[in-house]
Amino acid sequence: MPMLRVLDLSRNMNLEELPVGIAKLVSLEHLNLSRTGIKKLPVELKALARLKYLNLEWTADLETIPQQLISSFSKLQVLKLEGCGYGCLLVLEEMEHLKHLNVLTLSFRSASELEKALRFNKFFSCxxxxxxxxxxxxxxxxxxxxxxxxxxxxxxxxxxxxxxxxxxxxxxxxxxxxxxxxxxxxxxxxxxxxxxxxxx
Incomplete structure (x- = not known):
């Protein structure tokens, strides 16, 4: 399905991993994994160079996002991380490279985490x-x-x-x-x- 542009897998709590074959969806612009049981994102997602929308909200079991994965989505406009099990702080530095980002949702689990995150706010506060x-x-x-x-x-x-x-x-x-x-x-x-x- 090389022409697929939208993939919505949300609310499938039994979904724990993505196949590496997802890298073949080279036209994908919209990926919704919210409220799934996903535990890690495959590094093969880097092949989705046209991705504009990524929703990882309320993926409480998500423990692994490969380094430089988020920053590889150079066309990303929407990134939703509210309730994501993977700490937002770990990807904030990568957001500096997302020049088209205009919608962002985040979660923080401590006052110290919030304080550290706001040091990056020149990159993503808008x-x-x-x-x-x-x-x-x-x-x-x-x-x-x-x-x-x-x-x-x-x-x-x-x-x-x-x-x-x-x-x-x-x-x-x-x-x-x-x-x-x-x-x-x-x-x-x-x-x-x-x-x-x-x-x-």
Missing amino acids: AIEQVSLLDFRDSRSLNIMALAKLQHLCTLRLWSCMDLEEVKVERNIIEGAGCFHSLRYVIVDKCNHLRDVSWV
């Missing part, structure tokens, strides 16, 4: 549309002002941050600088110790 803070266990207090400058951030999700008691936002800065300008959705779920959401 593309981030959705950020999830998942399963935080290292912090009782979180300052999310670092996310305030993300111009296209429309969804912020705090999920299962069981130790989190406080989210800090400096209201005077927000009102003065138009921070969180594009934010449309804030989802707080299973954050049982969070005491104050007036910042919303």
Whole structure:
């Protein structure tokens, strides 16, 4: 099927691996592996030079993405990594090479991971549309002002941050600088110790 442009394998939780033959799909532009049981991405995916859309959201079992794989998709416009088992930090440096990236979703599992990621923000901040803070266990207090400058951030999700008691936002800065300008959705779920959401 060398002319296939769209391959949607989403919501197949029994799908654990891709065949190396996927490299023959040289015309593929859209690959959706979201909500699958995929455990690793084959290096042969590098052959998909026309790929513009890659969705790895909620692939909790994904443990391996070969080095330089993401950066090899030079035409990539959409990269969705929210809920991906493979740490976002491990591919952020490669995103520097994605000159056409305009939609990005990410997840972070600790305050320190979020802080490190935002050091790269000059490369991808204009593309981030959705950020999830998942399963935080290292912090009782979180300052999310670092996310305030993300111009296209429309969804912020705090999920299962069981130790989190406080989210800090400096209201005077927000009102003065138009921070969180594009934010449309804030989802707080299973954050049982969070005491104050007036910042919303």
